[in-house]
Amino acid sequence: MFLEGKRALVTGSTSGIGLAIARALAGEGAQVILNGFGDEAEIAKLCDELGASHSGADLTDAAQIEAMMEQAGEIDILVNNAGVQHVSPVEDFPVDKWNLIIALNLTAAFHTTRLAVPGMKKKGWGRIINTASAHSKVASPFKSAYNASKHGIAGFTKTVALELAQHGVTANCISPGYVWTPLIEGQIPDTMKARGLSREEVINDVLLVKQATKKFVQPEEVGALAAFLCRDEAQNVNGANWSVDGGWTAE
Numbered sequence: 001m002f003l004e005g006k007r008a009l010v011t012g013s014t015s016g017i018g019l020a021i022a023r024a025l026a027g028e029g030a031q032v033i034l035n036g037f038g039d040e041a042e043i044a045k046l047c048d049e050l051g052a053s054h055s056g057a058d059l060t061d062a063a064q065i066e067a068m069m070e071q072a073g074e075i076d077i078l079v080n081n082a083g084v085q086h087v088s089p090v091e092d093f094p095v096d097k098w099n100l101i102i103a104l105n106l107t108a109a110f111h112t113t114r115l116a117v118p119g120m121k122k123k124g125w126g127r128i129i130n131t132a133s134a135h136s137k138v139a140s141p142f143k144s145a146y147n148a149s150k151h152g153i154a155g156f157t158k159t160v161a162l163e164l165a166q167h168g169v170t171a172n173c174i175s176p177g178y179v180w181t182p183l184i185e186g187q188i189p190d191t192m193k194a195r196g197l198s199r200e201e202v203i204n205d206v207l208l209v210k211q212a213t214k215k216f217v218q219p220e221e222v223g224a225l226a227a228f229l230c231r232d233e234a235q236n237v238n239g240a241n242w243s244v245d246g247g248w249t250a251e
């Protein structure tokens with residue numbers, strides 16, 4: 001188990017992709033700190049399963065991020081994964097939803113990164129992995145805030161990669177296509193409304209239309225890539241933006 005002795009903080013890991021990444025890292029021996037919302041008993045069960053601890057910090061609040069990082073101590077692996085979506089035409093896009101998406105999907109990663117980097121530099125080893133999206137490379141209509149946040153995190157990741165390249169620390173993005181998680185399920189009703197489509201049409205004609213495989217990505221596939229990026233063999237994989245999108249952005 002190549003991650004024994006490493007501490008990993010995975011944000012937004014009580015569900016979906018983050019949970020799969022946490023499982024993959026814990027499976028290689030990392031001491032994992034989970035973060036995210038959810039049912040207390042379910043989260044306690046996850047902590048038991050993974051030998052993990054949990055922070056319920058709301059990452060839209062810089063003070064809560066600072067408290068979480070303080071409590072977490074020195075982190076070897078930082079996975080910025082927490083994210084939300086909202087689907088709406090730009091002229092109707094609720095301002096509070098715009099602010100929430102930018103705060104969680106982009107600004108939270110700036111805060112966790114700036115707080116984790118000094119410890120990584122001191123040790124001369126670190127891994128920063130940001131869950132971006134196919135929407136960090138291409139856009140879809142009605143997702144203005146999400147596309148802006150994900151293009152933003154891709155640029156942020158490249159900058160961090162360059163700054164830390166001589167300190168044994170890498171920073172990379174993983175950019176999934178559509179992965180069946182509560183985030184996707186939640187956007188179906190608004191997409192039906194924005195595009196005037198049925199549920200079935202949204203799944204086949206919107207979500208999977210560009211995914212060349214015509215299948216959803218599995219969260220475990222993203223987890224496996226995150227674990228690979230933590231290997232010493234991946235020390236020269238830096239500033240990259242890895243697509244796991246069934247060929248979507250190849251077109």
Ligand code: NAD
Pocket residue numbers: 011012013014015016017018035036037038057058059060081082083084104105131132133134175176177178179180181182183184
């Ligand atoms: P999800 O809804 O299953 O999980 C989101 C996680 O973030 C949960 O643990 C939730 O509790 C946590 N969270 C939400 N608001 C938070 C807050 N304010 N503070 C702290 N934690 C908070 O979603 P998912 O699909 O697993 O998405 C995870 C990441 O993957 C997101 O960044 C998303 O943009 C990205 N992504 C998802 C897909 C997809 O198809 N599902 C595709 C590409 C990228």
